[in-house]
Amino acid sequence: MRIKLLSFIILLLCFNLSSAQKDETLLTIEGEDVSTDEFLKLYNKNLDLVKDESQKQLDTYLELFVSYKLKLKEAERLGLNKDANYKREFENYKKQLTKNYLSDNKVTDALVKEAYDRMSYDIKASHILILEDPEEEDTLVAYNKLLDYRKTLSNKGYQGAKAKYHNGNSVLVEDLGYFSAFKMVYDFESVAYKTKPGEVSMPFKTDFGYHVVKVDEKRPSRGTATAAHIMVSLKQNDSTINPEERINQIYKKLEQGEAFDALAKQFSDDKSSARNGGKLRAFKSGQLSSTVFENAAFELDNEEISKPIKTKFGWHIIKLINKQPIQSFEELKPSLESQVKRDARSKLINSAMVNKLSKRYEIKKNPEAKVYFEPILKGAYFSGKFNLPKDYKSDTPVVTVNDSVYTNNDFLHHLKAKQRKYMRQQTTVKKVLETEFELFYEQSVLDFREKNLVNENKDFADVLQEYRDGLLLFALMEKEIWNKASKDSIGLKKYYDANKVKYQWEDRIDVTIATTNNAVDAEKIMPIIRRNDSLSLLKSEIKNNGFDKKVILTTGIFEKSSLKLPSELEFKIGTSKIYNHNDGFHVFKIHDVIEAREKTLKEARGSVVNDYQNQIEEEWLASLRKKFKVEVNNKVLKRLKTKINN
The missing domain is CATH 3.10.50.40 (Chitinase A; domain 3)
Incomplete structure (x- = not known):
């Protein structure tokens, strides 16, 4: 269902139904005006996406547009925009979308590029x-x-x-x-x-x-290495074991051709990697606690095995599995963006955005808030408490952004949220207030930006409206069409009975297909195929004759028009001749020929449900046109046609 929703939304986003500035009124739906500008934006954007040429005609497209607007009207009438699931889904999307508009992209891009250059x-x-x-x-x-x-x-x-x-x-x-x-x-x-x-x-x-x-x-950068090792610890419970002698014994076994992973499982003291044949997680320079080990690993070629080396942990034999150079900037960019936004660098991104917004908004800071909160925090904050006075002034402004006021109470909640962090640090109340006052200021400005983003950024408002409409339409179609068609077993049966002539099987064959890339091998396997009716026996004999890596077997029931079958294939029980088809050579062992017939409801259910949904939707749209009054301004429509045709 989630996949269906996402697909539906993606299709809808192509429509770009934004709240455009008022132009001439093209039509009204239940008294609500729809401008030519809104209609044209949708029409022009979808012109190249529409494959059905008839839908490019203005009158036809207008019908589609009206149907779309009617569905939205019905969704609101049913109160689907007040549904808890709808609200939750919409708010989750809004939060994700908002993040893209609350950061300074130029600063983010610069920090991402800087991080990549440093990683090099x-x-x-x-x-x-x-x-x-x-x-x-x-x-x-x-x-x-x-x-x-x-x-x-x-x-x-x-x-x-x-x-x-x-x-x-x-x-x-x-x-x-x-x-x-x-x-x-x-x-x-x-x-x-x-x-x-x-x-x-x-x-x-x-x-x-x-x-x-x-x-x-x-x-x-040396890139990333993936290696395996066999380790003999310097600390042995068995006093008879000499670590250096032991590692040299293992190395001799390797020289005699014994498998590295088997020896790691048997003798390595690093139990966490021994079970995986000694394989370690991929690492970069500086990630391991032993530079000796790290340097030895990076000096090897792929699949090369080192001589025994000694680190502070023990003696090791290292096998380099592979070395990968640092990936390209384009490959790493998505993960770097994520890291930058989680890292301390994010403070730079926020500060850059706040600095930009401070030139646009009317902002006032009240630094006296730090003085006011100092006795409230002193002697209590680091133990998880607050010394709120009896006459605590909760509504005193701390930060004002345009007409929005962020008060002492808001700052108090901010300080409470940060309290746990400072309980683990050695610092002073004064330093806490200096740091958190500036952070609270930035967060207040960004909070105002977020709450007013719809009014400030038309692109954001447009995309948000598209998603809102998409969610509503998905909920409406699921309720009124999709669920009804799939769950109405009586109606579905009735529709099938009235239209069963549309659902037909072609002539089919139950067949085993043997495919190879040359005619010589196809000739050799023909007698094997001819004498084996059992699939398991056929596979066994093909393997015994050394053809298992040259021949691919496919079984199933296929219609005459299947792309797997050559058009000239004779539908006759038995083994066919060799056919050159789809750049391969095929022999067909036909087990049964099934004549054309009507499909049962069970066999045709997918197609029947889809067609039944279309019928329900047509009838439902007709009822919506009766329910909601639609008036088209024909004079405006005529001028619009002239404009488009010219």
Whole structure:
């Protein structure tokens, strides 16, 4: 049913029934005017889509248009637009559609391209991080410290900086290995990709604290590798097992021709991959915890097996299954768009849209809201509570967008929704309010945009109206036509009895068809086909004679006009001659010939239901024309015909 609905909506969207500006009135339906402009938009858009030439005639097309509008009238009369299922389906679609109109496409496209360009390279880097002190108001303290740390990282490298500054608590000095786009927070990633190899960045801030990053290397992406391995752990329960000796024994078995996957299942200590013959999930640079393993895998050719290598986990033999280079931008674009909208980059998209809208709307911000909420949050917010005063001013404006006001109460709900996030962080109420006030401002502007999108964006309004009408028509047709035709067994039988002459079988054959690509093989299998009436025996003998990879067998009952049958095939029980048909050579073993006859209702049900639906719809449309008054302005219609013909 879902597929049927989607197909119906897609067909409907071709009509583009938008609420056009008023032009001359072409017709009225129950007193409601329909303009020439609305009609012409629909007519012109569908002109090339209509295959039936008669429907391109204006009078014929006008009849189709009137029928469409009458159905919508009937759907509203029946209250289908108030049905809960209809409302839910419509709102779900509206939410999905709205997302496409609430982001700045230029910014989104730029971020997607930037992400792809970054994915094309791997960065190897180390960094120094001073974790943010929630009580420290002066950010210059951390900044100035990092200026000193930066010199050490630049002159003495990662090891020198780690020995001097790393304490595992407030200061972290870490070797990050290789990484690419989306592997680090966006702010960190951006600084790393803008820093040249061998250089150290200036101090910068992320949600984690204050950093400097040193880029050691920037290399083209190695793509994605899929590999299998056999591992012998360095930690063995059996003290008699020497891991290095064990891995060398396994390697000798491989050299003697034993199967890699079988040996992995028998001897690998990595139980999670052993059951799959040692196969690991595909990985990119920086995704594995062992760069030794990763480098060894990427250095292999497809299907090549490494000599034993040692990592901190154990001894490994690696088999590279395949290496895939990074996919093209067009191939990755849909998934990158999705990642960008889930990533911190989405904040940039929202900010760009809000900045654009701020030039269009009249917006007022009340920064005093931060002062008002500070005592409400203090001492309570991080434990999941609020200190609301007795005289809490719920209706005080925080953000005003045109005539819409977002109040203290709205901001309070926003803060409640964010509360859980901050319960896990070390920060201050003041910093929370600074961050969330700006976020609330952006969300308020976007909320106003969303609620007024129908009035602001004609394309959005048109598509939404199309979908709304499509849902209504689907519900109406299901109720009045489709269900009635399929469930009215008495009416269906009566229609069949009156029209059974239309539903006929041609002459048919029950046949086994043997197909090969050359006449020589067809000649060789003819005697096999001739002497085997049983399909199972036929398959067995074909296989025993080595023809199973050369011959395809097809069985079934086919009508004379079937494309599988050559037109000159003689309908006669037995084995046919060889026919060259559809670029292949065929031998037909005809088991039975079935003469032409009328189809039973069961056999013709699909066609009968479809034809019965058409009859019901014709009768129903005739009743709608009697129910709703339709008046065509013939003078306007005449001018319209002249305009189109010219």
